[in-house]
Amino acid sequence: MEYIGEHLLPGQIGHFCIILGFVASILSAIAYFFATQKRDTEEYQSWRNIGRIAFLIHGFSFLIVIGLIFYIMVNQFYEYQYVQQHVSHDLDFRYIFSAFWEGQEGSFLLWMFWHIILGFILMANAKEWEAPVLSTIAFVEIFISSMLLGIYINIGAEPLKIGINPLMLLRDVMDAPIFAKADYVSLIKGNGLNPLLQNYWMTIHPPTLFLGFASTIVPFAYAVAGLWTKQHKAWLKPALSWALFSGAILGTGILMGGAWAYEALSFGGYWAWDPVENTSLVPWIIMIAGIHTNLVAKSTGFSIKSTYAFYLLAFIMIIYSTTLTRSGILGDTSVHAFTEMGLESQLFIFILGVSLLALGFFFSRFTNIPSPQKEEETASKEFWMFIGSLVLLFSSILITFTTSIPVYQKVAELLGTTLNITSPIEPVEHYNKYQLWIGVFVGLLSGVAQYLRYKEFNWSKHAGKFTKHIAIASVISAVLTIIAAQWINVFAWQYKLLLFSAMFGIITNLDYLFTFIKGNLKLAGSVFAHVGFGIMVVGILASGLNKEHISTNRFAQDGLVNGMDTKKNILLIEDSPMFMSGYEVTYVGDTLNKFVRSYEINYKRKDKAGNIVEEFSLFPNVQYDKGFSKVAATNPSTKHYLHKDIFTHIASLPPQEMDMQVAKDLEDSLKYIRYDLAIGDTIELEDMYVVAESLTRQPVHEEYHPEQNDLPIGANLTFILKDESLMKGEERKVYKACPSMVLRGNLVYTYPILIDQLGAKTRLVDDIFERVYTPENKLDYKEYVIKEGGMVEAFGQEITFEGFNKNPEHANYKAEEGDIAVGAMMSTINKKTNEIMTAQPVYLIRGNAPYNFKDEIGDIGLHFRFVEISPQTQSIKLMIAKSAPTELKIPVEIATNAYRSDYVILEAILFPGINFVWLGTIMMMFGLAFSMMKRMREK
Secondary structure: OOOOOOHHHHHHHHHHHHHHHHHHHHHHHHHHHHHHHHOOOOOOOHHHHHHHHHHHHHHHHHHHHHHHHHHHHHOOOOOOOOHHHHHHOOOHHHHHHHOOOOOHHHHHHHHHHHHHHHHHHHHHHHHHHHHHHHHHHHHHHHHHHOOOOOOOOOOOOOEEOOOOOOOEEEEHOOOHHHHHHHHHHHHHHOOOHHHHHHHHHHHHHHHHHHHHHOHHHHHHHHHHHHHOOOOOOOOHHHHHHHHHHHHHHHHHHHHHHHHHHHHHOOOEEEEEEEEHHHHHHHHHHHHHHHHHOOOOOOOHHOHHHHHHHHHHHHHHHHHHHHHHHOOOOOOOOOOOOOOOOOOOOHHHHHHHHHHHHHHHHHHOHHOOOOOOOOOOOOOOOOHHHHHHHHHHHHHHHHHHHHHHHHHHHHHHHHOOOOOOOOOOOOOHHHHHHHHHHHHHHHHHHHHHHOOOOOOOOHHHHHHHHHHHHHHHHHHHHHHHHHHHHHHOOOOOOHHHHHHHHHHHHHHHHHHHHHHHHOOHHHOHHHHHHHHHHHHHHHHHHHHHOOOOOOOOHHHHEEEEEEOOOOOOOOEEEEEOOOEEEEEEEEEEEEEEEEOOEEEEEEEEEOOOOOOEEEEEEEOEEEOOOOOEEEEEEEEEEEEEOOOEEEEEEEOOOOOOHEEEEHHHHHHHOOOOOEEOOOOOOOOOOOEEEEEEEEEEEOOOOOOOOOOOEEEEEEEEEEEEEHHHOOOOOOOOEEEEEEEEEOOOOOOOEEEEEHHHHEEEEEOOOOHHHHHHHOOOHHHOEEEEEOOOEEEEEEOOEEEEEEEEEEEOOEEEEEEOOOOOOEEEEEEEEEEEEEEEEOOOOOOEEEEEEEEOOOOEEOOEEEEEEEEEEEEOEEEEEEEEEEOOOOOOOOEEEOOOOOOOOEEEEEEEEEOOHHHHHHHHHHHHHHHHEEEEEEEEEEE
């Protein structure tokens, strides 16, 4: 079948570029391999040039693929599976990037993008290291680019699938009746981006994190190059700068993830020890360990083997984390993991291939890697830096062991057995219990090691100065710990020890800055990083131990809502203030924008005299899923202070607001009773009166947005609470309601009103249109020509044309640019009541076409259409018809067993000292970046 509207060229070009890029990566790896092998011969230049050209072809091929995917996304070519899955017509342009890397294919391309950019940089700057380093990167690119091939090889009973092509057509990946139609493209729509990901953090966090992931390949490649060429010392210097860069960028990506979790997600914190969080943290910890041993190796010749091992392991753990998150194995233990896509075998081959390369080189060269014959002195800097690196390695092993429990279970399942081991129910407590001691050791070692010297040869001379500084720093740290412990409320001795180690790290590093390096900031990269670590630990203790739920008023709310935890949550009824922990809090109202419903929560802090000393509003929100059927996530809003944060989010909502199926079930359970009310009628219900005040042709309802040619109607009703239902001394409560109904084309839309305070819900019945509106085909219009100020007699009424209104308003008219619209102001007198009655039909010219909008005077049954205007004579042609007026009865239904929807259940948490966490982590990343810049200037 020849399909109409398909854009096949981008897909064809893209798939060609994927295959070309894949082949080019193989050629580049091979050419650079031979260039490395023949680096001392005349053939080196030729092989290197081939490697360069092939890598450039590989890089530009996949850059073209990335550009094509953005092109088809921006243009919404839904015939492509990836576009249909991640884009929709209502998706803001700013989220196109988020949609690109939402899927596995996009994230692989993002990873490759950074490898390509880093490869181009290395091609220009790596000099004598270019061939072995680029050969290693090209080797890794073979595996990653294979994930995007999307080809099938006929082997055995079932074809072997290699990769997933991101430019596959929708009709090639699914079988549906719609593809039997030649014009199916015009009939399909995009699923759109998950509402949870429509957040600015999703735009900036993934590319930063993936740059961090990708950058670990450079120290890895230099390590392979050092082993390959047996230049076991020369590689350390260029690798160190790249390792510092990788540590800074990957750490920043992790930090941004924590900030995202805290600012935009309902974690109630910045770290949850989620498996996916752990798999990004472990490579960073190993990279930091490698940086420390690299410094030792570069300065003393010790720890070269350790540096090799750490840099090789860091990248292997990146691939391991990729395998965990993309294989679907973490689906039950992580909310961040991808689902299975059939790439598990390729991912396993990827990690196996890279591990064999790394371990093969490492163990084959192990005995040749130089190391000093003499062991490090116990009092030397290199000894304690090595110990610190081992501590970091131990930390990563502990985290990886627990994170990998689903892997052990899967392996056991494949072997036909079971393991009596499960992931911890409380991961935060589990990890904190062990990582606390890692923090203690790191804090103490980061301080002690700064006072020590490389290759210590005269410890007896240096020991006195060392002891003096350690003693003074310990005393100051102890004093600061006692003071800080009062603020942080630290009681357990383990936390006091951790706090002391953090203070010790801060004080010793500041002392080192001013005493040993005399304030020379050029040498202060490690100081920034170590001080940052100490500050971060103080912030973690302050915000973790002093974390306090302030959303509680158990005296007023115990037993108010079944299942509500009144120790952590508080129920707020709209416009009804509630006191909690020193604040008067009011749920002011909410607004809906696409999938996001935002709630305004007003805080007032008062002094003992009742005076308001502070007032602010927070706006937590909930996000509905793409089908608008249920709440998919709740996002917090935070009030920031220098020394604390007030974190606020919606813990729960009325059931009908959380799930549309529940709302439907509750609506079906309502017992509506019909009443036909004349204007002025009053009916008596169990605990209220209802008065029919009037009808309106222009109803106002928060959910109704008028459109042209709508036929709306609303009933103004007044609900009055009976006196016996009031508390003693309470004023009579009156509530206004305007249930509405709109006829739009052939569809009728109902807009009921829920009066939460009364537990009552009211709606109009659709036969109101037959009672209020006379069908046009039953009206016999007569034509009249009348001048401005003139009068005609029609159907026994004297009707005056008062004049023109050049800015008319009409329920069915929405002004557009270029409109010429005018209203005819008509008036007549009701002979029964002697009341002046008016109508204003509208005449419109839009795009040279005339239109008219009817108006009527319902009480006397007159209908007006303004159909022509004569500017020369200042007269108009008016069509007037008469319908028989009948005694109008408003058909309404009222249910008195409705469920309230005017409340939220709020969770508010006080985080003291949270800014120390951000300050400390930022200082750590700055220290790494600062050190990187210093090393680059040394080249």
